[in-house]
Amino acid sequence: xxxxxxxxxxxxxxxxxxxxxxxxxxxxxxxxxxxxxxxxxxxxxxxxxxxxxxxxxxxxxxxxxxxxxxxxxxxxxxxxxxxxxxxxx
Amino acid sequence: xxxxxxxxxxxxxxxxxxxxxxxxxxxxxxxxxxxxxxxxxxxxxxxxxxxxxxxxxxxxxxxxxxxxxxxxxxxxxxxxxxxxxxxxxxxxxxxxxxxxxxxxxxxxxxxxxxxxxxxxxxxxxxxxxxxxxxxxxxxxxxxxxxxxxxxxxxxxxxxxxxxxxxxxxxxxxxxxxxxxxxxxxxxxxxxxxxxxxxxxxxxxxxxxxxxxxxxxxxxxxxxxxxxxxxxxxxxxxxxx
Numbered sequence: 001x002x003x004x005x006x007x008x009x010x011x012x013x014x015x016x017x018x019x020x021x022x023x024x025x026x027x028x029x030x031x032x033x034x035x036x037x038x039x040x041x042x043x044x045x046x047x048x049x050x051x052x053x054x055x056x057x058x059x060x061x062x063x064x065x066x067x068x069x070x071x072x073x074x075x076x077x078x079x080x081x082x083x084x085x086x087x088x089x
Numbered sequence: 090x091x092x093x094x095x096x097x098x099x100x101x102x103x104x105x106x107x108x109x110x111x112x113x114x115x116x117x118x119x120x121x122x123x124x125x126x127x128x129x130x131x132x133x134x135x136x137x138x139x140x141x142x143x144x145x146x147x148x149x150x151x152x153x154x155x156x157x158x159x160x161x162x163x164x165x166x167x168x169x170x171x172x173x174x175x176x177x178x179x180x181x182x183x184x185x186x187x188x189x190x191x192x193x194x195x196x197x198x199x200x201x202x203x204x205x206x207x208x209x210x211x212x213x214x215x216x217x218x219x220x221x222x223x224x225x226x227x228x229x230x231x232x233x234x235x236x237x238x239x240x241x242x243x244x245x246x247x248x249x250x251x252x253x254x255x256x257x258x259x260x261x262x263x264x265x266x267x268x269x270x271x272x273x274x275x276x277x278x279x280x281x282x283x284x285x286x287x288x289x290x291x292x293x294x295x296x297x298x299x300x301x302x303x304x305x306x307x308x309x310x311x312x313x314x315x316x317x318x319x320x321x322x323x324x325x326x327x328x329x
Contacts (some may be wrong), residue, residue, distance in 0.1 A: 009304075013311040017270060024266035029258045060258035067259075071319070 014072055021068075022061040029057015096203045097127045125210035132195050132207060165189060165314075172315070173322035181321060184224075188217065189314040192271070196306030199279050200299055209276040211268065218268035221317050229324035240324075267316060274309050278302045 033053020037045055098108045101122050109119045120126070143154025151159055165186050169178040192208060199206030207213045229237040241260070243252030282302065285295040 009308055009311060012308045013315050016308065017266065017312055017316065020270045021262060021266045024269070025259050025262035028261050028265060029254075032258070056254045057258055060255045060262065063255055064259045064262065 015068070018065060018068055021064050025061035025064055026054070026057040029053045029055075029060060033057075094203055095124050095128075095205055097131065098122075098124050101127065124205055125207045125213055128198065128205055129195070129207040129213060131204075132191060132198060135198075136190055136194060161190075162186065169318055172318045173325075177322060177325060185314055185317055185321075188221075188317065189310055192217070192313055193307060193310040196275055196310055197303065199275065200282075200302050200306070206275045206279060208271055209279045211272045214272040215268045217271075217313070218264055221267065221320065222264050225317075225320040225324045228321055232325045233327075237324075263316075263320065267313065271309055271313055274305055278305055 030050065030053055033050040033056075036049040036053065037043060037047070041049070102108050106122050107116070107119045108122045108124075109115075140158070144158060148155065166178065166182065169182060169185060195206055195208045195213070198204045199209060226237075229240065233239075241253055241256040242249050243256070278298070278301075281298055282295050285298060288294060
């Protein structure tokens with residue numbers, strides 16, 4: 001595989017799953033909130049746990065998004081450090 | 090989604106075994122004869138016999154077969170050790186490399202007419218995801234003992250009520266996103282191919298999608314393995 005193609009596939013693997021992870025986090029938060037409202041408290045606390053769950057879900061989505069960004073940033077820094085000494089030679 | 094022709098199902102039906110017509114059968118035998126199960130076994134047998142045949146006896150000067158495997162295994166080894174370090178790679182290489190080979194083969198096999206991808210069924214991908222999810226928690230408990238809970242607590246104590254639910258939700262989201270992404274991509278590819286084949290198969294309409302299908306298959310296998318590696322290394326790292 002040529003270098004460009006390899007980089008393309010690697011970029012897809014690194015960033016291609018951001019959207020799905022974001023949605024999954026929001027859905028899990030919302031689902032947990034609805035479950036608490038409807039099943040645990042029998043609808044007595046109706047809208048509140050749903051909203052709280054949704055808020056936590058969105059926060060978790062952003063957290064996983066930032067985690068992906070930070071991870072790749074660290075990796076790029078490491079690569080730059082490894083590449084720099086070679087240039088000085 | 091009705092698959093056009095699945096030759097293993099036809100052979101099994103001729104042999105008198107019950108092949109379910111819905112997605113899942115009722116009796117145990119019917120469940121075992123479901124297409125995604127039989128094609129899972131086909132991929133397993135393929136990987137087993139091909140590696141056995143090409144790697145029958147290792148030689149110092151590699152032949153064609155051994156050369157291929159050295160390239161594939163060496164590439165994966167570099168990839169894992171870049172992402173999670175030498176020690177972890179040595180420990181978990183057999184498991185993750187098997188996942189990579191299995192998922193890549195299972196994705197690609199669906200491009201051949203008469204075959205289907207076992208990964209286009211949510212049962213297969215969910216099983217793979219559950220293995221990864223439980224083993225990354227096991228690694229965490231093994232490395233840190235009971236202090237593993239600190240991974241879910243955030244940096245300072247007064248942020249715990251805020252960060253604990255967030256961490257738990259994002260951890261559970263891994264389960265959902267990892268399984269549904271692989272399943273969704275591969276099922277979409279299969280369905281699109283089948284529809285295009287029915288609509289304009291004689292004008293080679295599925296060809297461009299097949300080229301995309303090769304890319305999607307490889308990228309999805311790589312995403313799954315990359316995320317497995319990342320989860321494993323995060324579980325073994327120290328908390329913040």
